[in-house]
Amino acid sequence: MGALTYWRPLLQTGPSRPNDALTLGGGWTWFTHVERREAGAEGQVVPANALPEDVRLRLTANRPALGHLSFDRPRIMAILNATPDSFSDGGQFETRNQAIVAARKLAADGADIVDIGGESTRPGATEVPLSDEIARTAPLIRALRVDFDGAISIDTRKAKVAEAAIYAGADMLNDVSALTFDPDMADTAAASGLPVCLMHAQGDPQTMQDAPHYDDVVADVYDHLAARIDVAEARGIPRARIVVDPGIGFGKTLQHNLALLANLSVFHALGCPVLVGASRKKFIGTLGRAPRTSERLPGSLAVALAAIAQGAQIVRVHDMAQTRQAVDLWRAATIGEVP
Structure with missing residues (x-):
């Protein structure tokens, strides 16, 4: 693949599948055609061959399982922010016991992964x-690990926090800085041997929304993630243990977010499970005329x-029970898969 060539599978679902269709990553979508394009140029639809x-x-390669969680169906990552200032649910849990109760509720509501930050x-x-x-x-991870057999992710940029989480029983590392x-x-x-999610962000949280700019947001985000995968592999993290996240809302305008979502399937060409975390973000409030996150x-x-x-293998969400119902339906x- 040329450095400036991007291949986006045009994904479909359902029973009317042609014999020559290719399955995406061992999952629930398939495709017969792809869009081929170069950065800044119009795409061309060509057959998958x-x-x-x-x-x-x-x-087409099957995505390696996350513990006992295979990616033959969508997986839901439930957010638990044990923080006083997160944009949507900060300060919700005044005591550790309240956070533990909330974590167990997420598990009972059908979370495949609980992401603790x-x-x-x-x-x-x-x-x-x-x-x-x-x-x-x-x-919190140690308490949840006692009776939750799903995956537990630690949402952190810091090695010492990750080490403590791993010792407590975390199964996955979720680094919004992509190891930077x-x-x-x-x-x-x-050294952990655990999967790690590499997310794209332009700038740090303090400044990322000041004036985000891209020449071609889809190509630029793809190139950044490809480069971070290369770094991770060079440091001893095989691609089979890497998840990628285009970083919706992290140094992006509304139009950037929409472009990434419309072209999301291009990121599957990185050969890793794709995680999308758009829950309750500002662009949803803007387009949906919902100024409060609770709306x-x-x-x-x-x-x-x-x-x-x-084909996104993981969606990261705040509203666990409602998302489980929506995904199952x-x-x-x-x-035609009935849970």
């Missing part, structure tokens, strides 16, 4: 001291289902 062999293999990365957020972030997250914030994070991730459930569900229709109505 025009794919270079290395790209075809990355698109102790530092807000909302626009304008400031860095949290290591000791505070560890105190907010490690005991803490120089020790790559070595910690490599953004319908829009959040719409975006999550749109991402799943483009989507699967039943579109691909």
Whole structure:
């Protein structure tokens, strides 16, 4: 694949599947055609047999399981922010016991993964001291691990926080800086043997929404993630343990977010599971005329289902029970899988 050539599978679902269709990543979508384009140029739709062999293999190879969670169906990552200042649910849990009860409720509501964070990365957020972030997250992970057999993710940019979380029982690392914030994070991730999610962000939380700019947002985000995968592999983290996230809302305008969502399937050519976290974000409030985050459930569900229709293996959400119902009904109505 040429450095400036991007291949976007035009994904479909349902029973009317041609014999020559290719399955995306061992999952629920398939395709017979792809869009081929170069950065800044119009795309051209071509048959899937025009794919270079290395790209075809990355698109069609089964995605390795996350623990016992396979990616033959969409997986839901439930958000639990043990922080006083997260943009949507900060300060919701005044005590550790309240956070533990909330975590167990997410598990009971059908979460495949619970993502626990102790530092807000909302626009304008400031860095949290290591000791505070560890105190907010490690005991919560340890308590949830007792009776939750799904995956637990630690949402952190810091190696020491990740180490404490791993010791407490975390199964996955979710780094919004894609291993760029803490120089020790790559070595910690490599030594852990755990999956790590690499997310794209332009700038840090304090400044990322000041004036985000891209020449071609889809190509630029893709190139950044491809480069971060290369770095991770060079540091001892195999591609089979990497998840990618285009970083909706992290240094993006409304139009940037929409372009990424409309072209989401291009990121499957990286050969990794794709995670989308758009729940309750500002662009949903803007388009949905919902200024309060508590009013953004319908829009959040719409975006999550749109991402799943483009093959996203993981959606990261606040409203766990409602998203579980929506995803189960989507699967039943579109691909005939009854939970």
